[in-house]
Amino acid sequence: MVLEAVQALAGGRPIQAVEVHDFHVARSMFFEESGTETLFKLDIFQDDTETGVSAAFSCHANFESKLRRHAHGNVEIVFGDRNPSLLPERQPEIRGLVPIDADDFYSSLDDLGYGYSGLFRGITMLARKQDTASGRMLSSPCSGVTNRRLVPHPATMETLIQSILAAVGALRDGRLFALCVPTRIERIVFNPLVGERDGLGEIMTFEASTTMYAQGCIKGDVAMFDLGGKCAIQMEGVTIRPLEDPTPADDRLLFFELVWCPLGTESVVVDRPQFLELSSGRExxxxxxxxxxxxxxxxxxxxxxxxxxxxxxxxxxxxxxxxxxxxxxxxxxxxxxxxxxxxxxxxxxxxxxxxxxxxxxxxxxxxxxxxxxxxxxxxxxxxxxxxxxxxxxxxxxxxxxxxxxxxxxxxxxxxxxxxxxxxxxxxxxxxxxxxxxxxxxxxxxxxxxxxxxxxxxxxxxxxxxxxxxxxGKLWAPRISPSHQMNMRYMSDRRQIEEEIDCQALGVVVSDDGGLTKAARQRARMEKMVEVQAKYAISLPLRFERVGLLFLVLGTSLETSSSVIALARRRESIFTTRASWSWPVPSNIKGGRSEAAYLYSTASFLFAANIVSLMSHGETALIHEADDVLKFATITCATAAGIRVVFTQAGSGDIGGHSGRGENGDVITIALDRMSSKAAFAKAVPIETISIAANFGANSSAPAVSSAGDVWSRLVSVLRPTARRERLNSLRQSPSSAFSILCRNSRSSNRPGAVSLERARTQAALVCAKRELPAGMLIDVQSWAQQTDGFKIIDWAGSQRLRVQVQPASSLVRVSPGRTYLLGGMTDHLGRSISQWMISRGARNIILASRHPKIEDWWIEEMAMLGGRVSAMAMDLTEPKSVRKFERALRKDLSLLGGVVISADQSFSATALEDWPHAARRTVEGSKLMDSLFDGKSLDFFVMMLPLTETRGDSVRPVAVALSSFASTVVARRRERNLVGSILYHPGQSPSEDANFYRLSEQDLHEAVAEAILAGRPDSGCSPEIFAGLNKCVS
Known part of the structure; x- marks a missing residue:
């Protein structure tokens, strides 16, 4: 409808492009019923005969006997000569794609209830890999229109949406789990010169990608090209949601764990077993x-x-x-x-x-x-x-x-x-x-x-x-569903919350107020410390060379002493550099005095920052400062020979009062919003003010002009040369960044940079004289609900918090300065895990196998993502090969951060008759790998074993035997307080065994993440994880 209206609106003027913005679909429309009335409305708000037309559109139709809006958005028509290269041309062919049968693809969509037929089964050739799909499609002309190039058939647009579904996941791997429909498209651009000819249609190519997959919402981009690579249609920010919100009944229980359960509560060893008398056997x-x-x-x-x-x-x-x-x-x-x-x-x-x-x-x-x-x-x-x-x-x-x-x-x-x-x-x-x-x-x-x-x-x-x-009791192994793991896995489909103790587990507060469990990173390096937060500023400050950091007062978990530290996030338990942590002065005795000391430190930072921007003899105007900030400002200004005027919003007549502060005169002027600007100019010494800073309620939010508030009216009467600052600019502007050390330190880029070191010292001397302002201290849950204003977050007073459950991947953090080994997997499995680990922060990865072979183009792709991947030869079943690998890696073992070993190749061709030789090699190789990585510096040690060969219908006996051996290797590592876990997985290849689900690449990544979390000795989880069991096969 939009394009038909555009065609009519253009008249005879040549259309170079049509761009649709913010296209929202509230509900679907059906045209099958006779007498259905549809109203399409186009509101033009800019019409230039030469350049183009801008308009808003909406579409209304009958819904439940009422005329309701079903869709709306904005459209822009660009007039001019047609340009086939208006949109970016198709890039070189994407590598690593796996061909998919188009009929099989539509069959998988039919299983979900789509039921596409006729022209709406437009994809004729399809290939995909993780989050990407590419292929060919039939672009059909739209009958009844004068310009077929401008108005594509609805089937063409629907086929483009289908291509995004193809990028979501492999066929029937569970990623696409319900009937989904588009609800919003951020931008669509049509190039009318490229596309359908005047015949019955033509073959076009497409490239689609997914950019987000969270809580059942899919977001992606897609573009359609002709066979010459010219782009005809480009769609960005396509949001697709399930037609019905998923519920717990729709959950897919993917994860199981091996646990030892007691067989009854009675003692097994008794004086005389009632069921057996060994002397006679009468029982x-x-x-x-x-x-x-x-x-x-x-x-x-x-x-x-x-x-x-x-x-x-x-x-x-x-x-x-x-x-x-x-x-x-x-x-x-x-x-x-x-x-x-x-x-x-x-x-x-x-x-x-x-x-x-x-x-x-x-x-x-x-x-x-x-x-x-x-x-x-x-x-x-x-x-x-x-x-x-x-x-x-x-x-x-x-x-x-x-x-x-x-x-x-x-x-x-x-x-x-x-x-x-x-x-x-x-x-x-x-x-x-x-x-x-x-x-x-x-x-x-x-x-x-x-x-x-x-x-x-x-x-x-x-x-x-x-x-x-x-x-005295018997215990038996059981394979049971893991509630915790499955809830993390399902959090990608629907919103799930849990209540946790933020004093025992790390909790992160995001900028939008979301509460999530933190990915806790152990402080193994000598120059790192772990801190449990008591109080923290709600908004970060910018420090030279390191960026935005939060000022936190907490307890060092190593020394149990109070420290003031810098943190990257709002987090209840965090790891930071030892050089970013300082002991709290002995005169600060805990409780609200610690919160007051933290706020005083921040106030001295702001005050000193303002003074550093001024010269001797100038005047600063500070609006809506509390008593602590006033005291800090007067202290810093007096030492620099600067005069300060304080203002605040009031009611009634404009007036002020003066008081004698400990470091000089304090002048506070009350300003009434209803007073004239002339009254403001008389009350404030505007001619001498060189800087004005606002610390009012809205000063921490992005600047929004409001002609009616006191601050806007006040700054309008100041000299144009007077500098305007707000709390938000003072805390994060690069031009006013703080330094961590003293201003005369060589680490400072700006000679006048305000140092945290001096602010801490000044706050310790005077914070006992000033109480924490009323309303400054706020609990975590309350701040998360408002996410506004500069406050002191009270972590110490918060115990149980409701947090949003997130996938296991979000809880895994790997170090960019360490190396990670993936053994026995230079194939697609290893590449997929490598790319996932790079997305989690890894920068150095070694892929090792018997005969490593990795294409250069893939290594280059990983380099573009920020990772350096190298290949080494190692046979996990040959002790000699493992020892050779150890010698080659010996100099870098101290930098090794984690190990993932895949044993699939060890079992693939081993029969029971050959088990002594095969088992001896694998056992010795596994022992060497265990002893090689026997240090406590590893983040994880994961052994991946083939689930299809140890459970289900295709069991390989020696695989079962060796998996039992691996369980003891991991158990002994846990006894020695070392990381270690086993991940049993069915892989990604299609399996006819009904005992297993087919895993997507993302499922496999989540399984590895769960194995990493479970492998920590203090995780409280079983170190043996089963991913992909369709039912419990014990």
Whole structure:
């Protein structure tokens, strides 16, 4: 409608371009009903025959039996000769795009309810990568118009919107989760010379990108070009929102975590187990007898015969031998043959397939797996293939990496052989190792086996594949949804709030008043300190060479002493340079006196800044100063030989009063807004004033002229040469920036720069004489609601705050001065994580793999984003390769900030038959990586493992075994107070396994961020994270 109106408005004048601004769509319009009335209105507010026309438009239509406005905006018509190069031409082809089938794309939109058909399925060729889409489309002509080049078909405009949807995410990866419609377009430019011919339409190209994705709102840009690269339509700031706001019922639970849960509250180790009397076995008879009766046999049937052989594999130390003999004595009545052996290769396994019950004590006394030879590993495989029930016991939490590998191996065998039952029993304290504990668990396993063919509710209990005995209780691993992680993930779709303790967790207040959890950065560097804020100024001050900083009074978390410091943000707990932190004078005793000292310091900064802009003998006018600022100004002005006049808004007759201050005369003049300018000129010595500064209620906001207020009327009568300043300009103007040290310091760019050092000293001497002005102290929540005025934020008086939940990425901060290693991932996965880390502040990244190959163009793209990426050769499964990498990196290890290791390649081609060789290489390589990065300076140490190969329908047995080993590596790191976590993920490739979601690139970034957060020893989270489980597959 707009373009048709433009065409009619132009008449015969040549149109060079049409530009639409601030196009808002309040609600959709439907034209299918007969008799529907539509009103289009065009209000012209500028019409120049030669240059163009500017107008506002609106469109009204029937809605709920009323005529309502559905859309509105502004339009500008530019007259002149047509120019095919009016808009920027298409840039060289974007690299790294992945082709997408156009029909499949529209099918994915159909799944969300779009239902495009006919001309509205205009995309004919499509390719995309993260936040970018490109391709070809059919631009159809619009019938019934005289200028087809000027008025495109609605299907053309809709197709351009579709291209932004294509840039949002890959097909069915969850990024586009609902039917979305455009609600606003900031700018659309039409070049009528480029576009449709007079035929049935033509093929055009397009490039689209997304610039924002937050709380369900999508924002992007798109442009349409002809095949020669000339731009026909350019759209900027296209806002697309879900037709219906998402609710908690629409949440996608992407994250799970591994937690150890207690099995009941009763103590497991009792004096006499009620379910088992080892001396006679009478308590077993009723249960076993019932099962045998149901199966049509007696208690002496074949089932008991199949379990008449028990193998006990003992260790080498005396304690293990004694335990094995005690087990042999206790269990002999229940087995026809009990064999005790010291090693697997000593067992006679012929003719015993699927007939054995095995108890292994071999890891109770030391490291066994690490010494496995080929003959030993073959014997172990034969034993596991010949056993139906197996208990593998270990003692000592986290002592041996290798026992966890065997736990995973047992799970792998069970995956290949459903009749195999196993249990890995970890006994944390050696004092809890008792015969009755092992016998009880073995009895549970045997009884559970007897119920295989019966209904599950008839089973006395189930067999847990892994148990931990600690403090007299049993614990079992469970994969459970992580509420905290999923809420962070869903905060990108909908607004979510939580209440947190700002004294324990960092909280940030943004300029618009938003409260969010801070990304806490540990102060590991010697020249950094961590401070918990008590009081802070609400608006930042500009300091030379470092920019805008907040003045904060708080407690050093290292020394527990009060300090005054500079911070980059309004944050309850922050890290700052040690050189930006100073002890609070001893005469400041806490509470409001600390707040008064902070405000006095800021007041002396402002006062000294004003004086520094003046010469001896001149006069300063200060409007709406409180008592503290007056005192600071008089103190600084008297020392410099400067006279000060104070004014304030009042009512009634204009008048003033004089008082004797401690440093000279104080003159305050009350000015009535209703008085004339002439009265103002008589009351104020305008001829001698060289600078006027406003500290009133609106002085901290951007300058807005108001002819009626006192300040505007007052400055209008001053000399033109008098300098006008406001609190806002004094605190942030580069020309009046403060210095951190004294003005005679070499660090100052301006000889007259006001120093924070001197202001702190002056405030300490006089703050006891002045109280904090009334209304100056404000709590965090109240300031967040108004975000206006120069106040002292009271962090000490704020405890519980409601903050907006944000994605995990916002809580991850990486240092630009450190190097980050991505091991085993020079493919698309590594590149994607690299680009994400650069967006989080990283500047130096190393990609390492067996055969690294990275295109130069991609490295150049990362350099344009500010990151330096290099490639190195390293095979994580080869200890020699890891050692070589260590030598090459040794000089930079102290600067290493974080490590992400992907083990996908280790598992891809490994079968169970090859596990000894593959496992030994991977285990040794992982141990080396663990020991190599054993320092406490790392921000994160993340091991990424393939979820599809450890859970679901495509399990690789050795992957399961090695993932179990990795869990112990991470657990031992946490015991040593080191960072470490495991991220199980399905990757981004499409999977037919219904157990998993397909992850978008952004999902993968959030998963890595969650792993980084969970890997911190003080995180309170499980270090093992599962991303992409469609349902809990334990």
């Amino acid at each position: 077993l008879v009723p249960n076993v007898g019932v099962q045998m009766d149901r199966s049509g046999g007696s208690s002496t049937g074949a089932r008991r015969t199949s379990r008449r052989r028990l193998y006990i594999i003992r260790g080498t130390n005396p304690e293990s031998s004694i335990l094995a003999r005690e087990l042999e004595t206790a269990l002999s009545p229940f087995f026809e043959d009990v064999t005790v052996a010291q090693a697997f290769e000593n067992l006679e396994l012929q003719g015993s397939r699927l007939m054995l019950t095995t108890v292994s004590l071999i890891d109770m006394d030391g490291l066994y797996f690490g010494d496995l030879a080929n003959t030993q590993s073959e014997s172990l495989k034969r034993l596991l293939n010949s056993s139906r029930d197996c208990i593998w016991a270990t003692s000592g939490e986290g002592i041996y990496h290798d026992s966890s590998f065997v736990r995973g191996l047992l799970e792998s065998v069970a995956l290949q052989n459903p009749r195999f039952r196993y249990q890995h029993l970890e006994i944390v304290e050696n004092e809890e190792i008792e015969v009755k504990v092992l016998a009880a668990h073995l009895s549970r396993m045997v009884l559970s086996s007897l119920t295989d063919s019966n209904a599950s509710e008839s089973r006395p209990w189930t067999v847990e594949p892994a148990l931990r005995l600690q403090d």
